[in-house]
Amino acid sequence: MTTALRICPLCEATCGLTLTIDDGRVTGARGDHDDVFSSGFICPKGASFAELDNDPDRLSAPLIRRDGVLTEATWDEAFAAVADGLGAVVRDHGGSSVGVYLGNPNAHTVAGALYPPLIVRGVGTHQVYSASTLDQMPKHVSLGLMFGSPVAFTVPDLDRTDYLVVIGANPLVSNGSLATAADFGGKLRKLRKRGGTLVVIDPARTRTAELADRHLAPRPGTDAALLGAVVNVLFDEDLVTLGALADYVAGLDEVRDVARDFTPEIVAAHCGIEADEIRTLARELAAAPTAVVYGRMGTSTVEFGTLGSWLVDVVNILTGNLDRPGGAMFPLSPVAPAPRGHRPGRGFSTGRWHSRVSGHPEVLSEFPVVALAEEIETPGEGQIKAMITIAGNPVLSAPDGDRLDRALAGVGFMISVDPYLNETTRHADVVLPPPPPSRSPHFDFALNNVAVRNNARYSPPVLALQGRPDEAEILSRIALVLYGIGVDADPALVDEQVIATTLAKETADAASPVAGRDVGELTAMLDDGPGYERRLDMMLRVGAYGDAFGARPDGLTLQRLKAAPHGIDLGPLQPRLPDLLRTPSGLIELAPSQLIADAQRLRDSLGHRSGGFVLIGRRHLRSNNSWMHNLPALAGGTNRCTLRIHPDDAAELGLSDTAVVKGSGGELVVPIEVTEDIRRGVLSLPHGWGHDRDGTGQKLAAGQPGVNVNQLNDGAAVDPLSGTAVLNGIPVVVEPAVSPA
Ligand SMILES: Nc1nc2c(c(=O)[nH]1)N[C@H]1C(S)=C(S)[C@@H](COP(=O)(O)OP(=O)(O)OC[C@H]3O[C@@H](n4cnc5c(=O)[nH]c(N)nc54)[C@H](O)[C@@H]3O)O[C@H]1N2
Ligand SMILES: Nc1nc2c(c(=O)[nH]1)N[C@H]1C(S)=C(S)[C@@H](COP(=O)(O)OP(=O)(O)OC[C@H]3O[C@@H](n4cnc5c(=O)[nH]c(N)nc54)[C@H](O)[C@@H]3O)O[C@H]1N2
Ligand code: SF4
Ligand SMILES: [Mo]
Numbered sequence: 001m002t003t004a005l006r007i008c009p010l011c012e013a014t015c016g017l018t019l020t021i022d023d024g025r026v027t028g029a030r031g032d033h034d035d036v037f038s039s040g041f042i043c044p045k046g047a048s049f050a051e052l053d054n055d056p057d058r059l060s061a062p063l064i065r066r067d068g069v070l071t072e073a074t075w076d077e078a079f080a081a082v083a084d085g086l087g088a089v090v091r092d093h094g095g096s097s098v099g100v101y102l103g104n105p106n107a108h109t110v111a112g113a114l115y116p117p118l119i120v121r122g123v124g125t126h127q128v129y130s131a132s133t134l135d136q137m138p139k140h141v142s143l144g145l146m147f148g149s150p151v152a153f154t155v156p157d158l159d160r161t162d163y164l165v166v167i168g169a170n171p172l173v174s175n176g177s178l179a180t181a182a183d184f185g186g187k188l189r190k191l192r193k194r195g196g197t198l199v200v201i202d203p204a205r206t207r208t209a210e211l212a213d214r215h216l217a218p219r220p221g222t223d224a225a226l227l228g229a230v231v232n233v234l235f236d237e238d239l240v241t242l243g244a245l246a247d248y249v250a251g252l253d254e255v256r257d258v259a260r261d262f263t264p265e266i267v268a269a270h271c272g273i274e275a276d277e278i279r280t281l282a283r284e285l286a287a288a289p290t291a292v293v294y295g296r297m298g299t300s301t302v303e304f305g306t307l308g309s310w311l312v313d314v315v316n317i318l319t320g321n322l323d324r325p326g327g328a329m330f331p332l333s334p335v336a337p338a339p340r341g342h343r344p345g346r347g348f349s350t351g352r353w354h355s356r357v358s359g360h361p362e363v364l365s366e367f368p369v370v371a372l373a374e375e376i377e378t379p380g381e382g383q384i385k386a387m388i389t390i391a392g393n394p395v396l397s398a399p400d401g402d403r404l405d406r407a408l409a410g411v412g413f414m415i416s417v418d419p420y421l422n423e424t425t426r427h428a429d430v431v432l433p434p435p436p437p438s439r440s441p442h443f444d445f446a447l448n449n450v451a452v453r454n455n456a457r458y459s460p461p462v463l464a465l466q467g468r469p470d471e472a473e474i475l476s477r478i479a480l481v482l483y484g485i486g487v488d489a490d491p492a493l494v495d496e497q498v499i500a501t502t503l504a505k506e507t508a509d510a511a512s513p514v515a516g517r518d519v520g521e522l523t524a525m526l527d528d529g530p531g532y533e534r535r536l537d538m539m540l541r542v543g544a545y546g547d548a549f550g551a552r553p554d555g556l557t558l559q560r561l562k563a564a565p566h567g568i569d570l571g572p573l574q575p576r577l578p579d580l581l582r583t584p585s586g587l588i589e590l591a592p593s594q595l596i597a598d599a600q601r602l603r604d605s606l607g608h609r610s611g612g613f614v615l616i617g618r619r620h621l622r623s624n625n626s627w628m629h630n631l632p633a634l635a636g637g638t639n640r641c642t643l644r645i646h647p648d649d650a651a652e653l654g655l656s657d658t659a660v661v662k663g664s665g666g667e668l669v670v671p672i673e674v675t676e677d678i679r680r681g682v683l684s685l686p687h688g689w690g691h692d693r694d695g696t697g698q699k700l701a702a703g704q705p706g707v708n709v710n711q712l713n714d715g716a717a718v719d720p721l722s723g724t725a726v727l728n729g730i731p732v733v734v735e736p737a738v739s740p741a
Contacts, residue, residue, distance in 0.1 A: 004462040005032055005565050007442045008046040009108040010624060013175040013182045014444050014451070015041050016566060017049060019462060026050045026438045026462070036567040037455045038182030043175060044622050048633040049437070057630055057698050058419045059433035060468070070421070070431065075469060079477050081430045083487040085413040086478070089386040090123070095482070099127035099375065099384040103392020104135075104625060110532050111434065113445035115475035116390055118494060122482030126353055126362065127375060127384050133368045134397055135297070136178055137722040138305035140364055144348030145592035146313060148582030150364055153450045154313055154328040155179045156294040157573055158187040161326040163288035165199045165281070167223055167312070168298020172207035173621050177296050180444070180451040185211070197288070199281065201226070202298060203616060204644070204684055205677035216281075217679045218271040219609065220616050221729030223295065224304035224602050226271045226278065227311035228262035233282035234318050235259055241286070243320030248578050251591030255314060258591070258599045261606075270606050272679070285319050290326025292316055297617065301727040304602050305719035310595050317590060322577075329573035330580055333448035334456035334556055335539040338546065340511040345582025350721070356382045360723050368723030369398040370715035376407040386413040388478065395423040396626040396690055396708055399715030399725050400665045405693070417474055420627060421697030423690070434471035438463045443536055456545070456556060457567030458536070472532045495531025499523060499538055506542050513548035522549050527558045545570060598721055615663065615712065616728045618644065618684040626688035629701035641689040641706025642673035645734070646680045658737040661685070663712030663730060669737050670707050683734060685709040687727070
């Protein structure tokens, strides 16, 4: 028996694991106490790494549809089928007829970070969709408009803050999102131990709320109005202090004007929170030595998601807490480009093109997932004729999965890169399964950019590939087809092309740490491992902490990272303003015109709410979106697909065990769970369930299928600035289920 280190890829906490290996397979996982970032923390999902890695339902060979049936094939046959199928569609209908859907685990894999952008560019399509428009797209838009970069993430400085407001997030269960922190709960407990205050704003009394000094339970969908009232109080009571930001903030007066209508009294009636509670919140945020508001899913996937995401940062700015220790700070990832000084940028815009059927504006070069089905169904120039899905399950994760399910069944040719046959990939003509995590490398390209402490860690594959391609190779071969080079070419060509282009750009940039150097010389210095390692090495070396290819001899290289298997701590977050601003003005745009205009819609909504029930989501610790319901260690117990409802509501409706819930997209029969831990008038149901379709390959999950909450939602409601589906606060009707007797 041996052990090996591996960063956990299962959520955003990025815990370091120590795997036990016996006879060529993973047999156990525990927290790595020496990991510089996670110090031994682990959750039940990480602890089930061995089960996940060895799940017998994982595909070990590719599948090709033959005579309508998915059958095992060799890799050569599968890649040939990809070349034929994709080649034919591109030849007959053009690259613009190929749709791409990128799911959540792309944020957790090396391949998912490095290759999908090349595939999208290779097809030359605008038909790009991802889980972002079911999740954090509103944050990208607000960051883009305010700071000029949609990835200039602000994260709560958990280790140093005195006052934390968590709004619409449940990090004790989710383990944190867009704020990468292993042991988020431990950090919250430490905050309280050092005399700090934790306020949780959530219609449900979550595990995070239970830990809080104060829990406010607003009506779902009203966060933006609530934050608008906080801004109102900050101005009204003269509590605005920009501090060190004073010289860099534009638009203060416009924000003051907009906030005028959001008086605590008007908003209180709308949110269902006392006006005094709102005033206290604003005063305490202003008075605390340091304070930070942190918002997530409940603030994002709602009717006013972009406004809510914006107002989170507005409050942080108005209280002088942006970019200072203990406030909201900008991480500096080891693969972020080396800072190049404060200079105006091009800014951020959306709507550079629009979707064909409903005219949705492009956001970050994507269309809303809710538009995918209609783009497949609707004939005409640009109709989707082929689909590539990578690490996703939109049939369950997006609204109206039944419609998407039917649409996907009609797509001419579909490729899915996924280890499982699920509700989505069952429609593929070719399924290309990547190897399990023990046989894949790990580096957090995306999540280091939201980590609450700067760090760098790399895990090479722990076990050998056993003759199958890794995900980098799978995606590279798809790219080779699309670039017209041919599926049998050397996949390393893809990486070498990226390296050549990137280094050419870097060496030509006078502000780059490798300005004027020779591309050939730099290329020759790169790690001689696989292509993805060479690219990582390049990014690290020209990055913020890099060795600049020898010019800064103490700097980071992949070799140094490999020599530090528990990772390298890069210290607490540091102030980064004004250097990171990329707005045309070079300032923080506090009042972007799009947001000010959308605030009118929010103002109009005040006082207009229907009296009926609204539905919100819920996550469970031993679940992960739609794809971890197949592991015995995680199944059952409290991890159940039930409708939570307040006892008084249940009594009033005469509900005892089962309810019918009806929404815009359909109805479901679901067991109820009566609990005081939810606001009256609010129901919660987790997503990712509904494993009762034929042709999937997760037996345990199919045995306890649950229902698909997203079938209640027709997907018509989106946050207009980001195209993000409204998943929280959707109106529903609930009734007792008529018993079959
Ligand atoms: N009602 C409601 N709906 C929601 C949400 C909600 O809160 N409420 N949450 C939304 C959010 S935040 C998200 S992120 C989306 C998620 O939406 P999706 O990303 O569409 O769905 P997942 O269930 O995460 O599916 C992930 C897929 O990736 C596969 N996979 C796992 N590991 C790998 C790998 O290493 N490589 C590859 N290629 N594939 C892999 C899994 O087998 C699975 O099929 O769901 C959204 N849907
Ligand atoms: N165990 C587990 N961990 C996960 C996942 C998982 O499925 N399971 N998924 C991962 C993914 S993809 C993501 S994006 C993250 C999400 O991470 P989080 O955002 O922390 O997770 P959620 O549980 O969706 O938390 C949203 C909270 O918002 C509340 N809420 C709903 N509507 C409103 C509202 O209108 N206002 C306010 N203030 N609150 C509201 C809900 O009650 C819920 O507690 O979790 C990640 N981690
Ligand atoms: S908290 Fe997330 S990263 Fe850490 S062990 Fe659990 S699933 Fe893995
Ligand atoms: Mo997500």
